[in-house]
Amino acid sequence: MKYRLLIIVMFVCFNSVLKAQQPNIVWITSEDNSKHYMKLFDEHGIETPNIERLAKNGIVFNNAFSNAAVCSAARSTLITSSYGPRLATHYHRAEGKVTLPNNQTMFPAYLRKAGYYTANNAKEDYNINKPDDVWDDSSKKATWKNRKEGQPFFYVFNIGTTHEGTLHFSEETMNTTKTNTNPNSVFVQPNHPQTDLFKYTNAYYRDKIQAMDAEVGAVINKLKDDGLLENTIIFYYGDHGGVLPFSKGYLTETGLQVPLVVHVPEKYKNLSIFNAGSQTDAFVSFVDFGATVLNIAGIEIPKTMDGKPFLGDNIKEQTITKRNETFGYADRFDEKYDMVRSYRKGNLKYIRNFQPFNIDGLMNAYRYKQMAYAEWFNLFKAGQLNKTQSKFFETKAVEELYDIEKDPFETNNLADKEGYQAELKTMRKTLISWMECQPDLSFYPEFYLLENAIQNPVEFGNAHKKEIKSYLNISNLALLDYDKASSKISKHLTSNDPWKRYWALIVCTTFAEKAKAFIPQIENIMKSDTQLINRMRAAEYFGVTGLKDTTKDMIETVYQSKNDTEALLILNAIALQKDFYQQYNFSINTSKINKKLLENKLISERVAYINSK
Template identity: 55%
Template sequence: MQNPFTPNQKYARLSLMVVMVLLIETFSYTLFAQQKNTADRPNIIWITSEDNSKHYLRLFDENGVATPNIERLAAQGVVFDHAFSNAPVCSVARSTLITGAYAPRIGAQYHRKIHTVPMPEGLEMFPAYLREAGYYTANNSKEDYNLNKSDKVWDESSGKASYKNREKGQPFFYVHNFGVSHEGQLHFDQAKMEATSLNSLPPAGELQPNHPQTPLFRYTRAYYLDRIQEMDRQIGELLDELEAEGLLENSIVFYFGDHGGVLPGSKGYLFETGLHVPLVVHIPKKYQSMSSWNPGQRTAEFVSFVDFAPTVLQLAGVSIPGQMDGRPFLNTGKAYEEDHSFGYADRFDEKYDLVRSLRKGKYKYIRNFMPFNFDGLYNQYRYKQLAYQEWLTMFTNGELTDIQAQFFAPKGAEMLYDVEQDPFETHNLAEDPAYQKELKALRGMLNDWMLSMPDLSLYPEFYLIQEAFTAPVAFGQAHQKEIASYLNTANLMLEDFGEVRQQISKALEDKDPWRRYWALVVATSFGKEAVDIAPRIQRSMIRDPERVNRLRAAQFLAIASGRNPAENFQSELYATSDPTEALLILNMLVQLLDGGYVMDCPIDLDNMVQQVLSVSDVADRISYINSK
């Protein structure tokens, strides 16, 4: 039979076969090399418990309860006495954990998310890099990210996700979340409280000095300690399962709380009770070389959630992307040293604020950018807790001590605490002449950090959604100069009013609307002290092109000179079609109502733009305002 192929066709066919063989051999070699490379890598397990600071575990605080299963992990691991979430609420904390990036830099700082943001260019959520390196990644099951997630991140992420579904011999990264300690556990009613004997709960221990020393607060703390013990029991079941499968000897296990909480004034606030979390890292014998510390050791070095992603990647032998802000604290090849951690708090559900913190050594510095937003400002979810309700009632009735009443009073623009001497941050040292050196050093360090990101929260959230959230990091880099000017303006509130009066007045005339915005916030922070510029701010209330600026001016006039701004707020609310702008406006109004500056300001739902009411936080705020 005649050969159907010409010599050139035969050569081409042979070449194609050779290429195919080479590709198959290359793929097989790569797969073999990857399997060989991953075979010696540790499994990495994250065990997280929701809403608990270190204050409830005896391993970290003598006023806490025994947690024998977590202590069992510590026997072959490292106890971190200074571990911190960078945010005191879940979605922002978890967005930091999954990216290794500071949330105010990447636009993930608002809880609950109204608008998710894209990952920074060139950065994936870190489990994607583990998958690429041959790891099986499983999450059971909470995500709660304020970012867009790709399908590269998890092999499984659900209530049924498990490390057991990996290929034979494949290393894994597994997250198991325990919700039994979540804030919602404390939303019990009076009937449940009366049906549960206090004798059946762990001893409440000492109450915080800023809390009312009442039976309800004692019961609430005792009940929460019971939830901590149940959480530890559930962790024990997981550890028993891992041990029975022979996995503990091949796995580095992290246990940590996902942020602080959950008694009043903790979750949602940048106090130690909101940020300082328990952290234990179990390191089996075969991986001891990956630790800077010995088994059973405690360390006073500081670690933050922003450091967790790069730490896991380094343990897995994976390169750390340059877009991550944290640094690894295990397997560093040298002694790890760190003495500080940054924190951030913005919107929580319908409650707005702008607070930044720096813990350095024994000192805690808190910067309140809107100090008139007192901590006890109403938040619907928080005030489901009976203890919150009692605290507010006692304040209204004048039954609190000065320390206990601080929660419902305007704050200092700066707060400084020696947390070794004052662990619950009740005595502000910011105006003490003996601590001015420490105050100025921490102020400068915090300012430098905010500028280095830069911190996007110096713009209002609704403007970021409109202009920045398609590419938040790029927007921040392109507007560094403007953000620096806003920070400089905001910091005028740290000076004597007489010395900065002219600078405030000049900023009120600036062509940049957000510099005017910050000038109005600064004036409001001075309150009655700034009443002599009220005529100028009266003009802002009438003429400023920005709706929120007109209402910031109205807020100032109510606080500084007693002018009733109810009609201004009603008309501006009825005019806006932006739910996020409406939410900020409503927050200003609630501050005036709760602060006693306005007695009544009913909102007519029929006059509201319907798309504004579609956001549940807006509806919650209006419901509260109309109940006043």
Template identity: 55%
Template sequence: MKKTAAFITCLFIILNLLSCNSQHEELITPPNIVWITSEDNSKHYMKLFDEHGVNTPNIERLASGGLTFNNAFSNAPVCSVARSTIISGCYAPATGSQFHRRMEQVPLPEGLEMFPAYLKAGGYYTSNNNKEDYNFIKSDSVWDDSSKKATWKNRQANQPFFHVQNIANTHEGSLHFRKRKSTVTDPDSVFVFPNHPQTDLFKYTNARYRDHIIKLDTLVGNVIHQLEKDGLLENTFVFYFGDHGGVLPGSKGYLYETGLHVPLVVYVPEKYKHLVPAERGTRIDGFINFIDLAPTVLHLAGADIPEQIDGTPFLGKDIKLSEINSRDEAFAYADRFDEKYDLVRSLRKGKYKYIRSYQPFNYDGLYNEYRYRQPGYRQWKDGFEADTLNDIQAAFFKTRPTELLFDIENDPYETTNLADNPEYQKVLLSLRSRLKEWIINLPDLSFYPEFHLKGVAFDNPAGFGTQHKNNISSYVEIADLSLKDFSTVGSTLEKALHSSDPWQRYWALISCSIFGKEALPLKPAIATIMQNDSLPINKVRAAEFMGITKTEDPSAVMTQALYNCPDPVEALLILNSIALMHDAPYNFKFKINKDLINPAVVKDQEVNRRLKYLL
């Protein structure tokens, strides 16, 4: 950081000495950088990126004077996790920031700051208007101002600035409507995703959301016009991007393209075109991940990039177009969203998309209170229960395959799973291996339950991961047994069920639940765990197996574990299993007495969302 500060200070000194020489001034003045971020919208609603989108003339203007990135991806499909990835430049599952909403904030990896701190230390004015939503502990060194009134106008004369302008009108909450109103966009003109019911409500919801995109474009235009009015546009890189995908049902919170593939445009001032690898007005196909945003801004500003950052810059001095276009991978992760737990990882490589579900019995449509405030979610679920959906539409409410493989070019809405197609086995095995390599190398902390991480790892999550990398690798191996024939791995699973490591037992139980009735030869060992394990969550996972196979009623074991639980985070995971067993296709009956639950557990907001649904 000291090196960065010295660098920027030298620039200012030289600038003052050469103030009479405009040619030199253009070469040495650090650029201003503005981010305009919109909430919850994938690339599918803008004509600039998708034939089914609406015109966005202000964003298109930025594109004509800059670069359009056809393949930009959030690494997570939900706000706090995506924004934690952006502000750190680090993959969230390696830093303990992968859960939405956080139960507590975690520290950044040792020696790392949120990246605007490096700009601020180097002489930049840093401002954020105004959403943060980080899962990290924030220091005072990050922003000069982060508030609803934050603006670049409060900087010192001639001071370069980094400003973030957040636009919220496209947020998921905008579709939590009670009544319909007329829309600018004709509902009969819109495209409804093939996995959605083709109903008037979904047409209307699509039209209403496109109206929000039109409004968003106007708000983007307001920022551009203010920069022009202040005489700053030609000194300023302007990034526009969505903070993750969304927001029609089945997008935000899920690792499908509609949850991850975001619009990204960067306006390039003429005087700084030497800092970008292509002519203004160019569209670029290379893959950009959110982990790349932080190092890109630092590189544009001439700052050093901390070694802990996972991303790679895609703009700035000496960045080559050929190198950017060689990038063809996007990693993503989905864990807890409010009260609903899941554990899914994905890898997009070129035109192929691989999704690995580590607990596929937690089907996509498992109830989540915030999502189901949207009328479209409720109608979709009603259609499934009434058996009026086709197979593609109904898949959202059924157990997922453990592996999904899609050809995105030919199947952009991920409706045809190629994982069992013999013609694609080479692709499947390659992507499976690559994703596993990524998970182990992080290492991915989610192979421990969240409540355990909170208890033993959240003072230094990255350090904990490094210390326990071999343990995590062993859990991944046990989880991957579910990808093989049970006849070849049954004895290995039985050994894991008797392991002295409780988390090996945990993952063996989950693999058994994925196998379902195939794993019934291991029922005696699982029954012993259900009655006697030292960890209540393992008793719950064993009972979950009994429920999935419909060999025993899991309700008594799960309910008692809930009553005995003092920790709201652990209780939330227990309640997730209860909700799964409560709903179709299992339909077990639970009689939960709220008065018997620990008061500290009952106070938790997410716990109450789940209890409200179950009681």
């Protein structure tokens, strides 16, 4: 009996020692930062002494990526270690939150179950119904100090100093507030106007980055003061790119490529294949972060996660150093819709625009609070931009290909260049395969997913994998010469499946006037389709091409809509017609709109903008 008791005591003690040896893990997250504005990563960046100090004994990841370029979509990827299009968590901001399957949860829950104290200070911004077992504390008062004695902890500290909203300054601010950074010394990227406002905005933003850096230093100092620094693995990273124009919300590198520095103390050097003070060009993405934290903590990574760890036990150097791929996704950003996917491999970046007639510079109320956005648009309308600067306000190519090393701001599309066709086809094939495997739920309109898939998007996707593949195949008709695509378009315009008709209409609009042979079918859909959104897509075809004035038809679909996200998508198409293409004048009678829809701020703001002169 005594012998048995001794074994139990020894086992408990051994278990306690093991738990004591588990590293603390801290994430310091700054909002709206790509790597391009920090000297540690880019010659045009500002000095960040605290982050640079962390890097001296840490690892600098030169190729770290957010898979989504906006807050809630990026954070939903982080917290699940799973791709957004598979979970339907990639719309910003969620009009309806997703319920995760029973066999999947947010990764901190696995840490808690293993004995970790989990604390988040304080931003969540998930597009998911949060389970109860994720955080011990998620609040502005959350700290590691409330854990049990000797208990390992996972702590997230969010810094909002660089958030997009801080660049919503006024003309008075610009005239009265002098920046620490000299506006005449900053680099203004080549696709931006080289104006005083853009120079000031760049300088102002760099000042905010330095203020953020001081907050990073404060967290590190608290860990040091508490004697925890040598027991804690620290991640510093930006929560996605941004926030100068054409970054946050877009699948540019300034929207996706984030700064990442990881400090691994000497006692845990066995958990890293990288030497202290080193840099790596290995690709890591947000989808990998949760899996990496679990691996560091010695917790088995659930098969439901898409991510692959890059730190922790059993990581082979040759595997990590060969990583050179990442995927990106963008859909709705507030009231602005677009569907874009990206795939980067090494220096080459492939972008697939599924609705290339959507203009990147389309009005977005929150985005255009930044004076630089408004000035850029005004200069475009005045004809005062060069070809590179005007691209933001013009129709897009179906496919884009860039050499990021030679062209970091993606100004020279190589997709139609003779020497790049082999790479283009290979990258196209890889992206298509990835979207099929997800499967990518965006081939259904968002409102349909909210009505039919929100309670279990994964199960819905798996059950409709065949249909999603067929919609993807229809969308890819836009990659063919029109003569080769036309017979298949005709078939799908008269399909019994409404979403085949939906994608056939989008392909017609992509081909524009080349598809005018289908005018009778498109008119028939506009007048009598069972899906209101298809009637809008048909009317949109005529608006984009200018073959017929369908302003009344488009407005009528607004009046008939009873669904928030359906109405937002319709209003997106109307805003396109107002500002681009035929620049029609629209007058929407708010008394004819479903009253419940007008309670949605995004809808009321969009309607007000459309009605403005």
